[in-house]
Each structure stands twice: as C-alpha cells, then as structure tokens.
Amino acid sequence: DARVTQTPRHKVTEMGQEVTMRCQPILGHNTVFWYRQTMMQGLELLAYFRNRAPLDDSGMPKDRFSAEMPDATLATLKIQPSEPRDSAVYFCASGLAPPGQSYNEQFFGPGTRLTVL
Amino acid sequence: EDQVTQSPEALRLQEGESSSLNCSYTVSGLRGLFWYRQDPGKGPEFLFTLYSAGEEKEKERLKATLTKKESFLHITAPKPEDSATYLCAVHQTGFQKLVFGTGTRLLVSP
Numbered sequence: 001d002a003r004v005t006q007t008p009r010h011k012v013t014e015m016g017q018e019v020t021m022r023c024q025p026i027l028g029h030n031t032v033f034w035y036r037q038t039m040m041q042g043l044e045l046l047a048y049f050r051n052r053a054p055l056d057d058s059g060m061p062k063d064r065f066s067a068e069m070p071d072a073t074l075a076t077l078k079i080q081p082s083e084p085r086d087s088a089v090y091f092c093a094s095g096l097a098p099p100g101q102s103y104n105e106q107f108f109g110p111g112t113r114l115t116v117l
Numbered sequence: 118e119d120q121v122t123q124s125p126e127a128l129r130l131q132e133g134e135s136s137s138l139n140c141s142y143t144v145s146g147l148r149g150l151f152w153y154r155q156d157p158g159k160g161p162e163f164l165f166t167l168y169s170a171g172e173e174k175e176k177e178r179l180k181a182t183l184t185k186k187e188s189f190l191h192i193t194a195p196k197p198e199d200s201a202t203y204l205c206a207v208h209q210t211g212f213q214k215l216v217f218g219t220g221t222r223l224l225v226s227p
Binding site: 004042043044045048056058059091093105106107108109110111 | 151153158159160161162163166204206214215217218219220
C-alpha cells in the first residue's frame with residue numbers, strides 16, 4: 001500500500017557536520033510537510049510545500065536549515081552545520097489538499113531519528 | 118499565539134473502561150481540528166478531522182466531538198491495542214501551519 005518513506009531511519013553525527021534527510025511522498029500528493037518532534041516541544045512544523053513550492057518555512061532556523069523539493073518524488077531537509085540541539089525525530093508527511101484548502105489528511109513517514117554529538 | 122492544550126498528559130485504563138481525552142484550543146477562526154494516533158517509534162496516524170462546532174466523527178471505539186473551545190476523543194470499551202499517544206492539532210484561519218498539542222499517552226491494561 002502507498003506510504004511515505006524516509007531515509008535514513010537513524011543518523012548519528014558530530015556537531016558541525018552536514019545532515020541530509022530524504023523523503024519520498026505518496027505518489028499524487030500535492031502537499032509535503034517537514035516536522036520535528038522532541039519530548040519538550042512536541043511536534044513542530046518546519047516547512048510546508050504545495051505543488052513543490054515552499055509556502056511556509058517560518059518554523060525553520062534559516063541560518064542552518066534548508067528544505068527543497070527537487071522533484072515531485074523527493075523532498076530533502078538539510079542541516080548545516082548541525083548542533084546537539086538539533087537532536088530529534090524528523091518526520092515527513094504528505095497529503096492531497098483540494099483547491100482552496102490548505103490541509104487535509106496527512107500521511108506521516110516513519111521518521112528519521114537524528115542524534116548530534 | 119495559538120494554544121493547544123491536551124489533558125490528561127497520561128491516562129491508564131483497564132480494558133473495557135471507557136474514558137475521554139481533552140483537547141482545548143484558543144484560536145480565532147478555526148479551520149480544522151485534527152486527531153492523530155502515534156505508536157512508539159512510528160509517525161502519527163490520521164484519525165479524524167473536525168471542522169465546525171457540533172460535528173462528531175466515529176471510528177471503531179473512538180468518537181471525536183468538537184465545541185467552540187475544545188474537542189473530546191471518547192474511547193468506548195478500550196482494548197490494549199488502543200494504547201498509544203493521541204495528538205490533536207488545530208489549523209487557524211490565515212495561518213499555514215498546524216499547531217500540535219503535546220499529546221495524551223494512553224495505556225490500556227488487559
């Protein structure tokens with residue numbers, strides 16, 4: 001059955017290194033979201049794409065984070081340089097939003113657990 | 118600032134013991150309230166969307182209701198497999214993002 005895939009599932013890196021997380025949304029979905037989940041903050045939206053165009057990245061630290069959709073089958077989230085406070089689980093989600101509607105059911109991937117030492 | 122508060126933080130039930138989870142919100146112009154279930158080590162799984170006060174939706178042992186200030190997730194005769202964290206999120210008019218609550222961890226014992 002169709003599902004959102006994310007790679008890698010786990011990543012351990014050292015402070016200062018670049019981290020790239022990848023997401024393959026469900027084929028045919030027109031919205032893609034990146035979230036970060038921590039025990040303290042819960043789920044936070046980092047970036048939101050609609051038809052591959054970034055619509056909202058206000059939740060993302062601009063100096064070190066970047067999100068892109070090179071094509072409809074791939075979304076990436078990069079952190080450069082990474083810091084220990086970036087340690088969290090990063091989720092990608094996709095959905096099919098009808099015209100004029102921002103959100104509908106979102107399907108989440110399994111997440112990437114990032115540890116920055 | 119959007120506020121979404123879920124209570125209780127954790128809930129322990131015996132199998133068959135019905136209860137309710139609460140999600141209260143303080144936003145103007147609600148466009149939608151979403152309920153998700155999250156199992157350990159997995160991404161959230163969509164359950165319901167509610168759009169207007171008075172609306173109700175059901176799925177198996179779960180029923181979600183919505184008022185102008187809060188939503189309830191009623192669990193009737195829960196089973197151990199209902200154990201999970203339940204998250205609610207709101208979408209406010211004029212804003213692009215969903216704001217999630219911190220969730221209620223539900224444990225149902227046999």
